[in-house]
Amino acid sequence: MPVFGTLVVVGPGLIGSSVLRRAKARGDLAQRLIAVDSSEQVCARVRELGIADEATTDITTAVAQADCVMLCVPVGAMGAVAATVVPAMKSGAVLTDVGSTKVSVIEAITPSLRADIAYVPAHPMAGTEFSGPDAGLANLFEDRWCLLTPLACTTAQSLHDIRSLWERCGARLREMTPSHHDRVCAIVSHLPHLLAFTICGTADHLAAETRSEVLDFAASGFRDFTRIAASDPIMWRDIFLANKTALLEMLGRFMEDAKAMGRAIEEDDTAYIVSRIEEGRAIRKSLQENRQA
Amino acid sequence: MPVFGTLVVVGPGLIGSSVLRRAKARGDLAQRLIAVDSSEQVCARVRELGIADEATTDITTAVAQADCVMLCVPVGAMGAVAATVVPAMKSGAVLTDVGSTKVSVIEAITPSLRADIAYVPAHPMAGTEFSGPDAGLANLFEDRWCLLTPLACTTAQSLHDIRSLWERCGARLREMTPSHHDRVCAIVSHLPHLLAFTICGTADHLAAETRSEVLDFAASGFRDFTRIAASDPIMWRDIFLANKTALLEMLGRFMEDAKAMGRAIEEDDTAYIVSRIEEGRAIRKSLQENRQA
Numbered sequence A, B: 001m002p003v004f005g006t007l008v009v010v011g012p013g014l015i016g017s018s019v020l021r022r023a024k025a026r027g028d029l030a031q032r033l034i035a036v037d038s039s040e041q042v043c044a045r046v047r048e049l050g051i052a053d054e055a056t057t058d059i060t061t062a063v064a065q066a067d068c069v070m071l072c073v074p075v076g077a078m079g080a081v082a083a084t085v086v087p088a089m090k091s092g093a094v095l096t097d098v099g100s101t102k103v104s105v106i107e108a109i110t111p112s113l114r115a116d117i118a119y120v121p122a123h124p125m126a127g128t129e130f131s132g133p134d135a136g137l138a139n140l141f142e143d144r145w146c147l148l149t150p151l152a153c154t155t156a157q158s159l160h161d162i163r164s165l166w167e168r169c170g171a172r173l174r175e176m177t178p179s180h181h182d183r184v185c186a187i188v189s190h191l192p193h194l195l196a197f198t199i200c201g202t203a204d205h206l207a208a209e210t211r212s213e214v215l216d217f218a219a220s221g222f223r224d225f226t227r228i229a230a231s232d233p234i235m236w237r238d239i240f241l242a243n244k245t246a247l248l249e250m251l252g253r254f255m256e257d258a259k260a261m262g263r264a265i266e267e268d269d270t271a272y273i274v275s276r277i278e279e280g281r282a283i284r285k286s287l288q289e290n291r292q293a
C-alpha cells in the first residue's frame, strides 16, 4: 500500500530527486509522483531521468492534486514557496519540508498554514556536496537519521504517514522540538561547515606563493575540509542565517576552546593537548559503534 | 637495480611499514630490508606480516649494516633516536626521516650528524588515521606529494637516491626550504587537525543530553571532522609542538577569519558569507584538477 496517492516534490534537487528516485524504485511511497520546479530546463531533465510521472513549472495546478506536498527548496525560500503552495492545496492534504533548520522554516511557513492542512516539519540528515536533479541517489537516506519536529498542527495521522515515508526511504527516525533540533544541528553540521569554509578562505588569503602550494600539497586534513566546503553557497548562506542563534552560540564555544588549545601549544601543555585529542578519538569511536562513521 | 643495498626502517608503523610493503612488492627499493622497533611484540608482528627480511630490537647492530636508515618515529622522538643511530652507522651511508615537521626535526637530528653521513630530510604527505605495522599500505604514497628539504649536508648522490626511493613508492616530489615546508604544512594539515580535535572537544563539553545526540546525529560535516580527529594523539601532540610557530600564526589568521564570518552572520551580510563559501569551492575545484581531491 502506497503511503500517499499523489506526492508532489517541490524542488527536485539533491534531496527532492533522491526522494523521487526512492519512490520510483519502491513504488510504495506514493501512487503518483509530480516534480515541480520553476525552471523548465530542470523539469525537462527530471523527465529525461524518468524519476517522476510528471514534471511541471505549474506549481498551483500540481499541488492542487497532492495528497502530500514536500518542500525541498533552500530554507530561505520555504516561506515564499509555502505562500504559493498552501492556498492551492486540497483540504486534508499533508504539507512537509526537508529544511536543514527548523525554527526559522516553521516560522516562515506558519503564516500560510490552514486549519485543514496538516504540517509535519522534517529534516533528513543526509547529503553530499552536489546539487540538482542529477545528484540524487535512491539510497541517500539509508541508515541515516531523519529528525521530525511535530507541531500542534501535526495530526497523528499525518505524523504517522510522514514517518512511514521516511522509513521506506531507509531512514532512522527521531522526534524532538524545533529549537533542540537547531542546537544539535548547529554543532554536528552547521559549525563544521562554517569552519571548513573559513579555513579554505584563510588558505586563499595567504601570500600568493604559499597559496599555490596549499593547492599543490593539500594533505588529507585539508582535503576533507574542502570536500565539506564544496557544498552549495546559497544553501549554506540560508542555513547559517536561518540558524543564527544556535550557530553563533556554538561558534563562541568553539572559539574559546580553540584559543585554549592555542595557549596549550604556546605553553607546551602536553597533558592538555593530549586530553583534547583523546576526546576526538572517543567521539569517533562512539560514532563507529553507532554506524554513523 | 635496487636503490640501496640494505634499508633499515626504524619505526615500522603506518609510514614505515608502508615503505617496507612497497619495497617488498617492488624489490627495487633495496636488496635487503630490516625493521627496527623497541618492542619485541611489534618485531614479531612485522615477521608475521613478512614485510621485512629481518625485524629486530637491536638498533645499533641493525643500523651498522645499513646503506640507508629511514627514521619513521614520531617527530618528538627523532632527536633521541638519531643520537643512538648515527654513531652506529657505517661511513657513507644515508640518513633520512619522514617526519611531518622539518625545522624542529632537523634541529633535533643535527647535533648527532657526522661529516661522512649524508642526511636527507623528507616528508611523504600521505597517511590515514590508523597506526602501527598493520596499518601500512604498499600504495599509500601513490600520486601523493613527498616534500624534500635538502640541507648543506645533503650530497647530490644521497638526494638522488632518496628521490629515486620515493619515486618508486609512487610519490610526486618537490624540494623546498624547511621553514617554507613548515608554513605550508601548518595550513594544509596541522591547522585542520587542530580544528578537528577542537570541535570534537567542544561537542564533548556540551550538556550531557545534547552530547549523546551529537553522537547519534553526527551528519556528514561532523563525521568528516571526527575522521581527521581519530589520528594518534602522541603523533599530533608532537607535531603541534614541533611546528608551534607556523601553526600558531595560521591559527591566529584563522581565528580572525572565523570571527569575521561570525560577524557577517550576526549582521546578515549575505554577500560576505557567499563570497567566503565560493572561495572554499574554488579551492576544492583546484584540488580536483590537481588530482588531490
Ligand SMILES: NC(=O)c1ccc[n+]([C@@H]2O[C@H](COP(=O)([O-])OP(=O)(O)OC[C@H]3O[C@@H](n4cnc5c(N)ncnc54)[C@H](OP(=O)(O)O)[C@@H]3O)[C@@H](O)[C@H]2O)c1
Binding pocket: A010, A011, A012, A013, A014, A015, A016, A037, A038, A039, A042, A072, A073, A074, A075, A077, A081, A098, A099, A100, A101, A123, A124, A125, A126, A127, A128, A130, A131, A132, A133, A135, A232, A235, A239
Ligand atoms: N544537501 C544537503 O546536504 C541537505 C541535507 C538535508 C536537508 N537539506 C535541505 O534540503 C533542501 C534542498 O537542498 P538540496 O541540497 O536538495 O538543494 P539543491 O540540490 O540545490 O535543490 C534545490 C531545489 O530548490 C529549487 N529552488 C532553489 N531556490 C528556489 C527558490 N527561491 N524558489 C523555489 N525553488 C527554488 C531548485 O530549483 P532550480 O534548480 O530550478 O534552482 C532545486 O530544485 C534545503 O532546504 C536544504 O536545507 C539539504
Ligand SMILES: NC(=O)c1ccc[n+]([C@@H]2O[C@H](COP(=O)([O-])OP(=O)(O)OC[C@H]3O[C@@H](n4cnc5c(N)ncnc54)[C@H](OP(=O)(O)O)[C@@H]3O)[C@@H](O)[C@H]2O)c1
Binding pocket: B010, B011, B012, B013, B014, B015, B016, B037, B038, B039, B042, B072, B073, B074, B075, B077, B081, B098, B099, B100, B101, B123, B124, B125, B126, B127, B128, B130, B131, B132, B133, B135, B232, B235, B239
Ligand atoms: N600518519 C601520518 O599521517 C603521517 C604522514 C606523514 C608523515 N608522518 C610521520 O611519520 C612518522 C611516523 O608516523 P606513523 O603515522 O607511521 O606512526 P605510527 O604508526 O604510530 O608508528 C610510529 C613508530 O615509531 C615507533 N616509536 C614511537 N615512539 C618511539 C620512541 N619514543 N622511540 C622510538 N620509536 C618510537 C613506534 O614503535 P612502537 O609501536 O613500538 O611504539 C612505531 O613503530 C612521524 O614522524 C610522523 O610525523 C605521519
